[in-house]
Amino acid sequence: MHQDRWIDFYRTMTRIRAFERTAREVYTAGKLPGFLHLSIGQEAIATGACAALRSDDFMASTHRGHGDTIAKGVSVESAMAELYGRVTGSCRAKGGSMHIADFSQGILGANGIIAAGVPIAVGAALSCKLRKTDQVALAFFGDGATGSGPLHEGMNMSMLWQLPMIFVRQNNRYAESTPLVEHTGIVDVVQWACGYGMPGIRVDGNDVVEVYNTVYTAVERARMGGGPTFIDCETYRHYGHNIGDPGTGRPKDEVEAWKARDPLERHRERILAAGLATEADLDTIDAEEQARMDAAVAAAEAAPKPELHEALEGLYVDEQLGKQALQGVRP
Numbered sequence: 001m002h003q004d005r006w007i008d009f010y011r012t013m014t015r016i017r018a019f020e021r022t023a024r025e026v027y028t029a030g031k032l033p034g035f036l037h038l039s040i041g042q043e044a045i046a047t048g049a050c051a052a053l054r055s056d057d058f059m060a061s062t063h064r065g066h067g068d069t070i071a072k073g074v075s076v077e078s079a080m081a082e083l084y085g086r087v088t089g090s091c092r093a094k095g096g097s098m099h100i101a102d103f104s105q106g107i108l109g110a111n112g113i114i115a116a117g118v119p120i121a122v123g124a125a126l127s128c129k130l131r132k133t134d135q136v137a138l139a140f141f142g143d144g145a146t147g148s149g150p151l152h153e154g155m156n157m158s159m160l161w162q163l164p165m166i167f168v169r170q171n172n173r174y175a176e177s178t179p180l181v182e183h184t185g186i187v188d189v190v191q192w193a194c195g196y197g198m199p200g201i202r203v204d205g206n207d208v209v210e211v212y213n214t215v216y217t218a219v220e221r222a223r224m225g226g227g228p229t230f231i232d233c234e235t236y237r238h239y240g241h242n243i244g245d246p247g248t249g250r251p252k253d254e255v256e257a258w259k260a261r262d263p264l265e266r267h268r269e270r271i272l273a274a275g276l277a278t279e280a281d282l283d284t285i286d287a288e289e290q291a292r293m294d295a296a297v298a299a300a301e302a303a304p305k306p307e308l309h310e311a312l313e314g315l316y317v318d319e320q321l322g323k324q325a326l327q328g329v330r331p
């Protein structure tokens with residue numbers, strides 16, 4: 001049951017939650033520019049899925065991508081600096097909260113456009129196949145993305161070309177404030193996966209071990225040339241759609257029922273019941289991760305903002321060609 005990894009799962013989920021709680025605090029204090037979409041309550045999906053990937057595998061995320069990118073390996077220091085718009089950010093301040101990327105970790109980017117990470121990941125999966133490596137690509141997307149064209153094109157192409165691709169739906173039951181049943185014709189979307197000819201599996205997305213085991217099986221299958229898998233992870237976000245949304249549009253009892261199924265608390269209980277760690281051990285992890293966030297905030301606040309002349313740097317592989325393109329010069 002991969003019990004040896006349970007403490008790591010706990011640490012990663014704790015890290016994500018500490019990062020987002022801290023980001024929420026500094027945002028509320030007026031210190032961050034832009035938007036903030038928190039994934040608090042959904043950490044088990046990011047953690048379980050990314051733990052099943054290698055660091056040279058690819059991952060594309062969504063507008064709610066702090067957890068996914070942290071779980072895949074972006075450093076919290078560079079992610080926090082990115083939120084602050086500082087040069088030490090993972091994208092040197094060009095991405096912000098919704099576009100954290102780190103190619104060194106296979107992170108092809110969070111993405112402010114719904115479902116736009118899917119074709120990017122499918123392209124990466126095609127490249128893995130053409131280069132004959134055993135890497136895989138995984139795309140996260142929300143329930144609100146499920147009816148969108150890029151997802152369906154990506155599922156079709158992945159199946160047609162038998163790509164090493166894993167589709168992971170973060171089904172938190174709402175797209176902004178629109179409930180699932182009002183934006184998707186069939187609630188049981190794993191049937192769609194079957195329609196494309198690939199396995200479709202529904203899992204408890206608040207159970208990190210279940211997510212890990214399911215994604216791990218899909219990853220191994222993809223590595224061996226077995227093609228794509230679609231995994232629907234049921235979950236819930238504790239807060240509103242973004243920082244400006246109080247989240248009061250959802251029924252109170254529904255919110256409370258899901259908070260009682262908090263993935264972090266459940267995993268903590270499981271570790272304690274299995275005797276893998278003590279309360280004190282887990283409290284130490286909590287404190288270490290929070291201390292790391294406090295240091296990340298201090299470092300981000302001390303880091304410089306980019307200069308105007310840096311605006312075009314890092315956008316093109318060939319800087320010179322990039323500058324010429326922006327000036328309308330054709331290569």
Ligand SMILES: Cc1ncc(C[n+]2csc(CCOP(=O)(O)OP(=O)(O)O)c2C)c(N)n1
Binds near residue numbers: 146172
């Ligand atoms: C193509 C596109 N259409 C609309 C939007 C506006 N928008 C931002 S988030 C969102 C809802 C997304 O819901 P879901 O996919 O369920 O993700 P969640 O926010 O629940 O994580 C919408 C419609 C967008 N960013 N991109």
Ligand SMILES: [Mg+2]
Binds near residue numbers: 142170172173174175
């Ligand atoms: Mg949603």
